[in-house]
Amino acid sequence: MYRFEEQTRDRLRELAPSSTVLVPVGSTEQHGPHLPVGTDTTIVTAIAQRAAAAADVPVVVTPTLPYGFAHHHLPFGGTVSLGLVGYLDVLTDIGRSLAVDGFRRIVFLNGHGGNDGAVRSVGDRIVFERELDVHVAGTSYWTCAADALADTDLGVGPVPGHAGGFETSCMLALRPELVRRELMPAPEPDLQPLAYSDIPGATIRRAGVWAASDGRTDDSRHASAETGERALALIAASVAAFLAGFHRSAQ
Template sequence: MSEVEWQRMKAHEVRACAELDAVVILPIASIEQHGPHLPTMTDTRLGQEVAVRAARVASSPVIVAPVMWAGLSEHHMPFGGTLTLSHVTFRAVLHDLVAATVRNGFKRIVISNSHGGNDLAMQQFCDEISASTPATLVATTYPAEASEEIAALLEDQKGVMHAGEAETSMMMACEGDLVDTTDLAGIAQMEADAPSFLKAGKGSYRWRPFSHLTANGLAGNPARSTPDKGEALLKVSADAIAALIDDPDTWASPQDQRGDGIGGVPFLRDS
């Protein structure tokens, strides 16, 4: 497949992808503030870039749907520059896009998220719909799937933080003209209590706006960011998503270990 982006294909080319049992990557992201140095499209741009690169290096046929750019970003609203959906709307839009993808004949869908605020809702959505759709849904994020490889490339943080070393480097690699590099060291926000941002007690959750964590909308240190590091980060991220897609276990059918009954008592099986 020379072209992998759904929106760049003709309708008959998309149909041909479905006939090949191609995997669809549906990127979900956000438009939200990313500190004083990165554009609001950062999550959307990086999610698209990783998805397209993954499609091109995967050995399986892959088609990348347009990015669902509107996400759950209420926690970033205090800084402005942010567009957000309600949970109800987010799940409804995601439901309809997945349903339309299935109606086009696709049976394997990777929902690839590049914005942390979408994670829980994405997983809950898959829990809700998987039992009633003929498609296999896989929810992923490139920062988690490539966590070890990403950590090995970073100097000041262990993983992808909001507008920090990793995201700034990747944006330098793919949208360098939009990165303000005039004072990257001066705007760093390396908070000691960052891990407790959304926690209460020993293991409880408590919502807080992002302004609870940072003064300027940035979490991390972009001072060590470089285009070369960004290119390396994009590569390992795309390779990890491609490996997920190419792994036969990702698409294996669920096992049924019930046998002819439970505890020796026969029962009517679901299938």
């Protein structure tokens, strides 16, 4: 695993043709009363670095993009959001730059739900609209690890959810000093409205649902660093397998 920002331009030129370049994309947004606003960025960075280190193919990891599409979090404060089209432009320019740098295999790994649509679309932009001779994959870590997560009951509520048991567990594993345990919401008898999946088959947006959910999907009563570490290891292993498969498929 190579960190993009630690290499020289000449070293990157050497690495680019034979490597996969991994671009983690996060967000800066409210995460309830007890988690830091950089939670998604912290989690996706850790998953990307662990997966890149575990993959048996050469992977160069860029710095994580700390901003994404998070307009739905703006009313709660602590949020910086890019407009959807502007965000897709940013991802496209990152991909184009990496193609100019000589990389031919580009993976965007997302850690924030609001970015999912743009991350799925950026390959169309780079490969078809810009007609660049590269392979582009865009995925969110929970999509990449969907099979492994479906086979495992972590016992902390929906994955990834938002600012609930899963993300609190991951942050207790990664940056426990940033988790304000004394501000953790009191245990709740039921999931927040946001946690319920909607009618399948479409992406549905409903005004007011975030406000009704207090910006969270579930409480964190079962969160623990052990669960967070288990989840991160599981997800990183799935992403590592994906990176290896993608790398070998893209000649």
